[in-house]
Amino acid sequence: MDAMPTVELIRDALATVIDPEIRRPITEIGMVRSVDVDGDLAVIGIDLTTQGCPMRERITSDVEAAARTVSGVEDVRIELGVMSEEQRLELRSTLRGGKPEPIIQFTQPGNMTRIYAVASGKGGVGKSTVTANLAAAMAQDGFKVGVLDADIFGFSIPGMLGVEGQPTRLDDMLLPPIAHEVKAVSIGMFVPEGQPVVWRGPMLHRAIEQFLADVFWGDLDVLLLDLPPGTGDIAISVAQLLPHAEILVVTTPQSAAAGVAERAGAIAVQTSQSVVGVVENMAWLEQADGTRLEVFGSGGGQTVAGRLSKTLGTDVPLLGQVPLDITAREAGDAGTPVVISDPDSPAASALRAVARTLTARQRGLAGRSLGVTPVKR
Template identity: 60%
Template sequence: MSSTPTTEQVNAALATVQDPEIRRPITDLDMVKSVEIGDDGAVHVGIYLTVAGCPMKGRIEKDVTEAVAKVGGVTGVKVELDVMSEEQRKQLQTKLRGGQAEKEIPFAKPSSLTKVFAVASGKGGVGKSSITVNLAAAMAAQGKKVGVVDADIYGHSVPRMLGVEHAPTKVEDMIMPPTAHDVKVISVGMFTQGNQPVVWRGPMLHRALQQFLADVFWGDLDVLLMDLPPGTGDIAISVAQMLPGAEILVVTTPQQAAAEVAERAGAISAQTHQRVAGVIENMSYFTAPGSDEKTYLFGEGGGRTVADGLTKALGAEVPLLGQVPLDVRLREGGDEGKPLVLTDPDSEAGGVLRGIAERLVGKPRGLSGMQLGISPTRK
């Protein structure tokens, strides 16, 4: 006959359960309200939800039940859900901000180790959002902790393309971003009803971007991708002001007319003093099924033209990171919320996108910028 489980054993099991949105153990977040163990091995667990309408409460209840049920001697598990008080939420908010109650943009701090890439294009329709979504999914599949800001306020499309199913959750004035394919996502489309257009001018755009960066709890990200609107307008300028260390990724098509406009989008870095990480040429060519012959529907050389032009204008090498072929599955994956790099990673387009992702963040994070807590001594 197995012995009755102890409180320590149950708490150890609860420590393996992570909040689906915050991605930290519920024990660290003070979400465990109570643990009661009966003489017959039945366990009653009280769990605090951050908010009453938490969209992930079913997931939390299921994970808690499964974790506790694995403890030796447990004969049954009952989970009772409660809701944090306002004071508890404020304490959680302060804990998540590392003890700092005030808002700040974590990626702008000198100690930040997060690589930030602003994905830009000169004009719309070049597949910038598709590239962003697939790069994010590829990086996450490679084990990176990834976030995406859909900063294309007027043309927001990232939530659909990543298959986001839940709205953000608010803990006081902190926003918990939903996750899809292990990628954290925030978009203005999550705060509008239906397909309602956003009619904002410069100051409101700036404030929205600031909220996405400071009010959202991103956690410890390896990479943050920002899907910018086409052109060199307010958002591009705001990104340069808030995140001067962000690197620019320029997306273009092979068409020379598109390339000329894309080069202007990248050349903004000369004024903002940002680095251009490289150029991605999308829709480079089409290969018919069963054929090896490439058809260049939109011409050739646009990506190389942009890379060479920016290299000359900026005085620093700007590489052509890759040429992504036309693939109907890339479009279908965007409509279905299933990125091609996940559904068919070995396809030609999927392989190119995964290669670009590896090239951008393939190296592990080093100690540069990390505070080691070491003080110099004098002899």
């Protein structure tokens, strides 16, 4: 005869249910309102974070499945409710590490997130494609990854990652959508399709600041920012808001593109940032006979890396050369990065190699607490 289920056993089982958006156990974030047992019936009260919670059905099914793993539970009844204002305030404070007001977590002492700002001198070099695929490749390798689409005017990350809908609002906090295990936020999630964003400098700065402070990113290993082309307002704002972000320059082999890309990296001189390396996109087109057709010339990536090394006085490596690959374009249009949809393709292999180089790097000591207390004499 099976043992009778208890409230404690059911609560232990519910601790295995992870909120799909917050990515924490529902027992930890105050969603489990009550647990009652009546014979073989488990009655569970769940408070959703918002009235229109998009994950209502998934949470309900996960809670029921977890409860049924407890020996003796034959039936489950779930009573859904919504968190009160006080509960949401407590939850927001918990997610912010005990701080009631929004903060940029990536600038806090002890934060270990590696931040890469993906930049280019001009548009059309595949910067967003590189960003989306690096994020997906890192997530596949088990890293917790976020992407901030900082290209306010030319946003494309939602489409490339296949993200639909808006972030869930928890009062003044946003819970970012997750696609391919990558958390992503973009202004494109808030404007109607086809509508342009017509903003000037101060509004651009405020938008980036809100995406960094108001979004619950969680404990990320890597944050990637897809910057707009050039060295304008947003590049400067990112340097101010995330002074420890490292710049990843994307270029094509063409000499004209390389010259412009060099300026995108050289902004590090003014902002006191570092350049982690250069990625050469559209490096060549592989032919059926195994030869390479250099559609846009050759050497641009190495040229940019060499010139930036000289300008910055430090080694700026060419991290990878990504060939022209029709599967990469098709994958981006379909909302599934090529590193996932066609992992053995030439472009996917090159992008995954760059991603692994970036995640293998050790984070510097800048901004980190050393655990040392000054002694007064």
